[in-house]
Amino acid sequence: MLTHNLGYPRIGSKRQLKKACEAYWAGKIPLNDLQKAAAEVRITNWKLQKDAGLDLIPSNDFSFYDQVLDMAFTVGAIPDRYHEILTKLNKPELDLYFAMARGYQKDGLDIIAMEMTKWFDTNYHYIVPEFTREQHFKLFSTKVLDEFKEAKHLGVLTKPVLLGPVSFLLLGKEKENGFHRIDLLKQLLPVYIDILKKLEALNANWVQLDEPFLAMDLDQKEKEAFVWAYKEIKKQVPGVKTLLTTYFGALEDNLELAADLPVCGLHVDLVRHPEQLDAILSKIPGNMTLSLGLVDGRNIWKNDYQSSLQLIKKAQKKKDDDRLLIGPSCSLLHSPCDLEEETNENSLDTTIKSWLAFARQKVTEITVLKTLTLDSDSPQSNALLEENQAAISSKADSSRIHKPSVQEAVAKLSPAHSQRQSPFSKRTKLQNEHLHLPLFATTTIGSFPQTKEVRQWRSQLKRGVLTENQYNERIKEATAKAIQWQEEIGLDVLVHGEFERNDMVEYFGEQLEGFAFTQNGWVQSYGSRCVKPPIIYGDVTRPASMTMFWTQYAQSLTDRPVKGMLTGPVTILQWSFVRNDQPRKVTCQQIALAIREEVKDLEKAGIHIIQIDEPALREGLPLRQADWDHYLRWAVECFRISASAVADSTQIHTHMCYSEFNDIITHIAAMDADVITIECSRSQMELLDAFGQFNYPNEIGPGVYDIHSPRVPSIEEMITLIQKAKAVIPQNQLWVNPDCGLKTRAWEETEEALKRMVNAAKVLRKEVAAELAAQ
Numbered sequence: 001m002l003t004h005n006l007g008y009p010r011i012g013s014k015r016q017l018k019k020a021c022e023a024y025w026a027g028k029i030p031l032n033d034l035q036k037a038a039a040e041v042r043i044t045n046w047k048l049q050k051d052a053g054l055d056l057i058p059s060n061d062f063s064f065y066d067q068v069l070d071m072a073f074t075v076g077a078i079p080d081r082y083h084e085i086l087t088k089l090n091k092p093e094l095d096l097y098f099a100m101a102r103g104y105q106k107d108g109l110d111i112i113a114m115e116m117t118k119w120f121d122t123n124y125h126y127i128v129p130e131f132t133r134e135q136h137f138k139l140f141s142t143k144v145l146d147e148f149k150e151a152k153h154l155g156v157l158t159k160p161v162l163l164g165p166v167s168f169l170l171l172g173k174e175k176e177n178g179f180h181r182i183d184l185l186k187q188l189l190p191v192y193i194d195i196l197k198k199l200e201a202l203n204a205n206w207v208q209l210d211e212p213f214l215a216m217d218l219d220q221k222e223k224e225a226f227v228w229a230y231k232e233i234k235k236q237v238p239g240v241k242t243l244l245t246t247y248f249g250a251l252e253d254n255l256e257l258a259a260d261l262p263v264c265g266l267h268v269d270l271v272r273h274p275e276q277l278d279a280i281l282s283k284i285p286g287n288m289t290l291s292l293g294l295v296d297g298r299n300i301w302k303n304d305y306q307s308s309l310q311l312i313k314k315a316q317k318k319k320d321d322d323r324l325l326i327g328p329s330c331s332l333l334h335s336p337c338d339l340e341e342e343t344n345e346n347s348l349d350t351t352i353k354s355w356l357a358f359a360r361q362k363v364t365e366i367t368v369l370k371t372l373t374l375d376s377d378s379p380q381s382n383a384l385l386e387e388n389q390a391a392i393s394s395k396a397d398s399s400r401i402h403k404p405s406v407q408e409a410v411a412k413l414s415p416a417h418s419q420r421q422s423p424f425s426k427r428t429k430l431q432n433e434h435l436h437l438p439l440f441a442t443t444t445i446g447s448f449p450q451t452k453e454v455r456q457w458r459s460q461l462k463r464g465v466l467t468e469n470q471y472n473e474r475i476k477e478a479t480a481k482a483i484q485w486q487e488e489i490g491l492d493v494l495v496h497g498e499f500e501r502n503d504m505v506e507y508f509g510e511q512l513e514g515f516a517f518t519q520n521g522w523v524q525s526y527g528s529r530c531v532k533p534p535i536i537y538g539d540v541t542r543p544a545s546m547t548m549f550w551t552q553y554a555q556s557l558t559d560r561p562v563k564g565m566l567t568g569p570v571t572i573l574q575w576s577f578v579r580n581d582q583p584r585k586v587t588c589q590q591i592a593l594a595i596r597e598e599v600k601d602l603e604k605a606g607i608h609i610i611q612i613d614e615p616a617l618r619e620g621l622p623l624r625q626a627d628w629d630h631y632l633r634w635a636v637e638c639f640r641i642s643a644s645a646v647a648d649s650t651q652i653h654t655h656m657c658y659s660e661f662n663d664i665i666t667h668i669a670a671m672d673a674d675v676i677t678i679e680c681s682r683s684q685m686e687l688l689d690a691f692g693q694f695n696y697p698n699e700i701g702p703g704v705y706d707i708h709s710p711r712v713p714s715i716e717e718m719i720t721l722i723q724k725a726k727a728v729i730p731q732n733q734l735w736v737n738p739d740c741g742l743k744t745r746a747w748e749e750t751e752e753a754l755k756r757m758v759n760a761a762k763v764l765r766k767e768v769a770a771e772l773a774a775q
């Protein structure tokens with residue numbers, strides 16, 4: 001029986017990689033320093049996994065930006081528009097790689113970035129591979145080989161990790177009509193085979209091929225692709241031990257397909273789906289190794305050793321120990337690095353800390369499970385087991401978790417809680433009378449640049465360098481400047497800028513009871529961007545208003561409407577580590593009731609437009625379509641609970657980014673927000689089609705400015721996008737706004753882009769006026 005890991009967080013326990021990348025992008029450090037910082041992270045990770053006693057340690061789980069982009073880069077799936085970075089500018093390959101992720105707008109080039117979207121149901125985002133009909137693949141980057149050699153040189157024979165060929169293609173997008181990306185498998189596979197042969201020549205033993213799509217609904221063509229690809233790999237590289245990994249879901253109807261593939265090992269997620277073990281054990285061939293995903297890679301609760309041991313024992317009845325692996329449910333990429341970095345008892349007290357395990361502790365849990373299995377009677381094992389049971393029962397019995405008043409409020413929820421007073425057709429008239437907004441009303445999504453300065457103030461407040469008063473004065477100044485500037489450039493609906501928020505979820509988590517938060521529990525969200533998800537451990541209440549002060553302050557500075565800005569219940573749930581002792585729906589209802597109170601307070605204070613962001617509503621969709629309806633019903637209901645306590649004349653906005661809407665449009669419509677703003681620009685308004693086809697009745701703000709790239713779009717580009725939107729949605733329903741909040745941008749580009757955006761709306765208003773005059 002061997003222990004292994006599917007992947008370790010690569011940001012570094014002190015976000016070293018984030019800091020080095022951002023310094024390199026800003027031209028503050030040379031490439032060499034960035035490479036050094038990256039190597040240090042890799043080496044530290046290998047060493048700590050080795051020291052924990054892990055048998056198979058992953059390599060190529062490191063990434064400068066994203067593992068899907070790495071795969072595209074490895075197989076040379078590099079869109080033509082980036083080649084000039086090498087051919088014309090003679091830049092290093094890593095600059096080309098970063099340009100694919102972030103766009104490139106300097107040295108006389110202006111190249112847009114590749115699309116980015118959610119990695120399954122996580123808050124991690126990957127770069128979407130682009131494929132053309134005549135797509136050509138070749139071994140372009142040797143990263144996987146280099147990192148294997150690097151670890152070997154340090155005395156660690158790693159298990160290289162590659163995104164499997166079928167999942168790689170399925171994660172991508174056709175950039176031309178007339179073909180399906182899965183048809184490219186024949187051209188792609190030789191590159192994989194080349195890599196596997198090269199790894200074999202380097203004496204690699206196990207190679208991990210991630211095929212998460214095996215835990216999703218597959219059509220016949222996709223199933224055949226799996227069969228063909230893995231037969232071909234077996235035929236051409238018989239000496240490599242292929243470990244096929246699935247995670248986030250159960251194999252279900254794909255079990256036979258997976259069990260029949262000629263691979264050496266199969267990894268299954270037994271945290272999300274422990275019930276699948278029986279079926280798997282009855283189907284898996286005797287000579288295929290089974291990897292038991294027992295330690296939760298997606299949450300931070302300590303492993304319950306007794307439960308895991310039961311699953312191991314069950315597997316042992318059908319499989320010899322030398323055909324069993326023990327590991328985490330999925331890559332530990334989604335866990336914070338190290339609980340030992342949490343030294344501040346004010347954010348994470350010792351009791352709550354004793355319930356938790358982060359990536360480093362999870363690696364130890366994996367090795368302990370092996371010890372407990374193979375050496376079950378030793379005093380050391382008994383002590384480990386007892387200690388674990390004490391932590392598990394301390395959480396189950398804790399009086400800090402249950403609040404009868406919250407449970408009563410949830411039990412009393414009725415359909416009336418999720419119903420606005422009147423239908424949209426009536427509300428919109430009242431809102432128009434109240435707000436007097438022009439055609440193509442302009443707004444932003446909420447946040448303005450979180451500059452180094454703003455973050456420094458917060459860090460100084462935490463360290464006691466600034467008093468609360470001094471900190472508030474600085475935030476007030478930033479808010480006042482933002483309000484004045486928005487008025488000057490002519491935006492119609494203003495925002496306060498969210499300067500006081502560290503993060504749109506953490507900020508609320510810090511103010512709600514039932515939440516704990518960390519000092520250093522960073523998890524990669526995309527590229528160098530990280531989040532510190534709060535930990536929901538108990539029933540949720542709102543002891544005091546959370547946003548009133550800053551919203552009222554901003555509104556007091558202007559006659560234009562300022563939008564109240566809240567994060568919605570589904571997003572707070574989805575972007576937190578959630579308690580595992582009650583259904584997610586119930587936790588979400590508790591949060592919805594807290595947000596509902598906040599909405600009521602804002603309305604009472606004279607705020608007439610309130611935005612309840614739900615960017616994670618789509619992300620929360622179960623991976624299997626059969627489970628969608630149940631989820632969407634309670635998720636939409638929770639949004640509505642939070643939004644429905646207001647008068648008809650109060651305009652409720654919601655916002656979603658990185659979402660496809662085609663297949664959930666009825667539920668989006670059921671949210672019944674008066675206005676929805678969506679991310680649209682990278683897809684050139686494609687995402688809007690769903691709303692057009694549905695004859696979506698409420699108002700929409702399709703994003704015209706890609707905020708994930710420093711690139712400033714031209715006014716013409718924005719006009720073209722609005723015109724595209726006009727072709728799909730009646731113009732009186734349209735708003736003009738960026739794709740998402742501007743917290744990650746610098747002021748210079750933000751100012752320029754928003755000025756152009758307001759002017760684009762003005763140009764279109766003139767056009768419409770001229771059309772009307774001509775009629």
Ligand SMILES: CN1c2c(nc(N)[nH]c2=O)NC[C@@H]1CNc1ccc(C(=O)N[C@@H](CCC(=O)N[C@@H](CCC(=O)N[C@@H](CCC(=O)O)C(=O)O)C(=O)O)C(=O)O)cc1
Nearest residue numbers: 123455456458459502503504505525528529530531575744
């Ligand atoms: C909109 N998105 C969000 C998602 N998830 C969230 N939880 N939040 C989101 O906004 N998912 C989807 C999208 C895209 N994802 C992201 C994720 C993360 C960011 C982002 O900007 N992250 C920041 C960190 C934000 C934060 O928590 N800031 C804190 C701490 C700041 C800090 O680093 N302080 C320094 C000290 C400062 C100094 O002295 O210079 C330190 O501690 O060392 C804060 O502001 O207080 C990031 O930088 O990664 C965006 C989109």
Ligand SMILES: N[C@@H](CCS)C(=O)O
Nearest residue numbers: 445446447613615741
């Ligand atoms: N109001 C948030 C939404 C991000 S999804 C922001 O503007 O950053």
Ligand SMILES: [Zn+2]
Nearest residue numbers: 615657740741
């Ligand atoms: Zn957004």
